[in-house]
Amino acid sequence: xxxxxxxxxxxxxxxxxxxxxxxxADPPPVSATHSSIPPDQPGAQHTGPTPTxxxxxxxxxxxxxxQNRYRIIEVRGVGGMSIVYKARDLxxxxxxxxxxxxxxxxxxxxxxxxxxxxRSFDREANILASLSHPGIVQVYDYFIEGENCYLVLEYxxxxxxxxxxxxxxxxxxxxxxxxxxxxxxxxxxxxxxRTPQRII
Numbered sequence: 289x290x291x292x293x294x295x296x297x298x299x300x301x302x303x304x305x306x307x308x309x310x311x312x313a314d315p316p317p318v319s320a321t322h323s324s325i326p327p328d329q330p331g332a333q334h335t336g337p338t339p340t341x342x343x344x345x346x347x348x349x350x351x352x353x354x355q356n357r358y359r360i361i362e363v364r365g366v367g368g369m370s371i372v373y374k375a376r377d378l379x380x381x382x383x384x385x386x387x388x389x390x391x392x393x394x395x396x397x398x399x400x401x402x403x404x405x406x407r408s409f410d411r412e413a414n415i416l417a418s419l420s421h422p423g424i425v426q427v428y429d430y431f432i433e434g435e436n437c438y439l440v441l442e443y444x445x446x447x448x449x450x451x452x453x454x455x456x457x458x459x460x461x462x463x464x465x466x467x468x469x470x471x472x473x474x475x476x477x478x479x480x481x482r483t484p485q486r487i488i
Contacts, residue, residue, distance in 0.1 A: 347371055348391070353378070354438060355431055358389055365448070369393070374443060377428075386443040387428055391436050409437045419482075423475040 342352050348371075352360045358375045365372040370392045377385040392409070396402045413430035416439070429440035449468075452460070 348373060354389065354433060358387065358440060360389070361386075364388065375440075377440075388425070388441040388443045390439040390441060392438075393436050394432070395435060406432060406437070413439060419479075421475060421478045423471050423478075 342349055347363055347366075348354075348360045350360055350362055354360070354375075357378055359378055361374045361376060363371060364374045370390055373389045373391065375387050375389045377387050379385075394402055394405045394409070396405060409430070409432070413427065417427040417430075419427075425442040425444065427439060427441055431438050447455075
């Protein structure tokens with residue numbers, strides 16, 4: 289666990305945009321197909337551009353599919369080493385299964401370094417998938433496509449701490465801060481109780 293991006297906190301703050309309809313944010317696919325299978329179904333043939341071909345400013349545009357399964361809906365966060373997208377899992381043809389897709393670039397030019405990074409990613413993904421705690425999001429899938437590594441995570445609607453701090457004037461409520469810290473400490477206690485212990 290390298291980041292609190294895989295943690296989830298029960299935040300008491302809320303806003304109208306946090307509870308907006310998830311379906312309204314679900315855009316149409318980049319390109320339709322001529323198959324009789326609806327384009328949102330996993331069996332449909334996707335004839336649109338590949339993720340590498342369709343990038344805009346280094347990011348995947350809405351509607352692009354990964355592994356012909358995960359359809360990108362929108363960007364939800366950008367960090368120094370990764371981008372997190374909101375996506376829909378098309379394997380579920382009736383239910384709307386949303387997920388968070390975390391994209392990490394493996395841009396090493398040395399093939400041996402790239403291979404080592406891929407092995408490290410594989411190991412980290414399996415470690416994350418073995419964790420089971422109410423304060424840690426679930427890992428559904430992972431894969432490498434092109435020069436990028438992807439983690440498919442449980443999707444949680446809401447705001448992150450940075451957004452809350454930006455939107456809050458003055459001090460945060462003490463009871464909220466205490467609640468968040470108790471939850472973080474609970475997660476850390478769980479992680480350090482496992483064998484071998486994780487380095488946070």
